[in-house]
Amino acid sequence: MTTQLRLTETVGTLVRDHPALATLFERARIDYCCGGRQTLAEACAQQGIDPQGFLQELEAALETAPVASMEVAYDSLTALIDHIETVHHAYLHQELPHLEARVAQVVAAHGHKDARLGQLQSCVAALAAELQAHLQKEEQILFPLLRQLEADPNSTLRSFIQAPIACMEQEHQKTGAALAQLRRLTDDFTPPAWACNTYRALLAGLLRLEQDLHQHIHKENNLLFPRAIAEL
Structure with missing residues (x-):
C-alpha cells in the first residue's frame, strides 16, 4: 500500500517519520535540518522542483524501503x-x-x-x-x-x-x-x-x-x- 504524503507536511517531519527519505532530500538539495520547518511545497518551490513529481518520487521510495519512524527508536x-x-x-x-x-x-x-x-x-x-x-x-x-x-x-x-x-x-x-x-x-x-x-x-x-x-x-x-x- 502506498504511503500518502502531503505537500503541506514539513520536510523535517517527513524525514523524522520516514528516515529513508533523507537520501532523496540530499540529492534534491532540500534542507531538512536547519530548514526542517518549511513545507514540502515551499522546499520544492525554493529549489525549482515540480512538487507533485517529487511527491510521487518520495512515495515510490517508501514502497521499496519502508521504515519505522526515527523517533520511536529512542x-x-x-x-x-x-x-x-x-x-x-x-x-x-x-x-x-x-x-x-x-x-x-x-x-x-x-x-x-x-x-x-x-x-x-x-x-x-x-x-x-x-x-x-x-x-x-x-x-x-x-x-x-x-x-x-x-x-x-x-x-x-x-x-x-x-x-x-x-x-x-x-x-x-x-x-x-x-x-x-x-x-x-x-x-x-x-x-x-x-x-x-x-x-x-x-x-x-x-x-x-x-x-x-x-x-x-x-x-x-x-x-x-x-x-x-x-x-x-
Whole structure:
C-alpha cells in the first residue's frame, strides 16, 4: 500500500517519520535540518522542483524501503542524547582535526592552482572552531540540563530550557550557511582533473561531514528539541 504524503507536511517531519527519505532530500538539495520547518511545497518551490513529481518520487521510495519512524527508536530524551553524542559528537571530535590538517596539505601543494583553496581553508577552520564550541555548550550545559529535567520533571530548571535551545538552533543556522559555502568553494565537492589523492580525500571527507551534520542537526532540531519542549 502506498504511503500518502502531503505537500503541506514539513520536510523535517517527513524525514523524522520516514528516515529513508533523507537520501532523496540530499540529492534534491532540500534542507531538512536547519530548514526542517518549511513545507514540502515551499522546499520544492525554493529549489525549482515540480512538487507533485517529487511527491510521487518520495512515495515510490517508501514502497521499496519502508521504515519505522526515527523517533520511536529512542524511548527517552536521554537515549536520544546518548545517541547524538556517541555517533555525531564523537565523529566530529575525531574528524575535524583531520579535515583541518588535510586542507592545509592541499593548500600547501596546490594553492597556486586555485585561489579558492585559501578561502576553503579559512572556511574549514572557522567551521571547526564554531562546531567545537557548539559541542562543548551542548555537552556541558544543554544535554546535562535535559537529562536532569527528564529525571526530575518538577525541577525549577525547567524555566531555563528555552534559551539554550534557541541558542543552539541559531548556531545550527550558521553551520548550514558554512556548509553551503563549502559546496560553493568546491563546485559541489567535485575534484578538478589535476586533484591529487589527498585533495580527493579532502573533498570526500567534506561531503561526509555535510551528510553527517545534516543528520545531526535534524535529530536535534526536529526530534530532540521539540520533544524536550513538549515533554518538559
